[in-house]
Amino acid sequence: MKKVIIIISFTMLVYISSFGQGFVSSNKQWNVRLSYFDDYSTEVFKIEGDSTIDTLSYSKIWVSYDSLATWCFQGLLREKSNIVYFLPPDLDEGILYDFNLEVGDSAFVHNIFCGNEPIPIQIIKIDTVDYYGVARKRWQLDDSGAGAEYWVEGIGSMNGPLYTKYSYCIVCPGWELLCYHYEGLLQYIMPGEAECYVGVGIDEHGVGKISVNPNPVKRGELVKIELDFQIKSINVYSSSGKLVKEISSIHENNFKLETGAFSSGVYLIRIETEENQIFPTKIVIE
16 A cells, blocks of 8 residues: 555656746747736747757747737747756847746846846745645745846746846836646636736637737838738837837738837837727837
């Protein structure tokens, strides 16, 4: 009987560990809520495909802004000794997560919004949280100048998998992890939410689909915006919330946005349809 108990306990330990350990894995999905004033949309991230650069093996991370209709390449990830490295397009590699940090430790991390600028962090608390019966280690980062943030073992930042300390470099919009799935099973949902897709423009709700390609886009190239509905107007806002371009009287279900006049950075696109529906999304200009 003791042997049976030991075997069962070991099996359960392996099962739980498979959820809790490691970040870079192709069997995960992150749904992230993008909010800008009263407008909401959902971004979905996945890891799929491999790449090798200078003998280093990477995994590719992608995002969909249109309910999985199209996927936009976001960069490369690799994980070694509990440290996750991120290599965005046309930027240097940097540390996205260091899951070895202890309380009081200071470090620098990296995200797509700050370019190659290192972002200082400090760990002020470590505890354990339980999501759907899985105990996960949680790190609380300092809130100096950029707002409080949490990392959770196996899941990453509660801002979203690539949004570590995004508020260090931009004011708005904002991102929050809405749902996290492992092998198709829901392992986390934002408190107070009942669904993994929120806001307008979500195909699962029968509202319609929005497509923005390419994204990220190189400065000077055209970005094609397509929608299931007739587009009335498009407003482009900087990461500080400033309106930088207003385009009206489009009356088409697609539009090509010129980016030559914009600086590199993150921009929120607010699309209004002829039916007065609002579709928010974002573009990254390199």
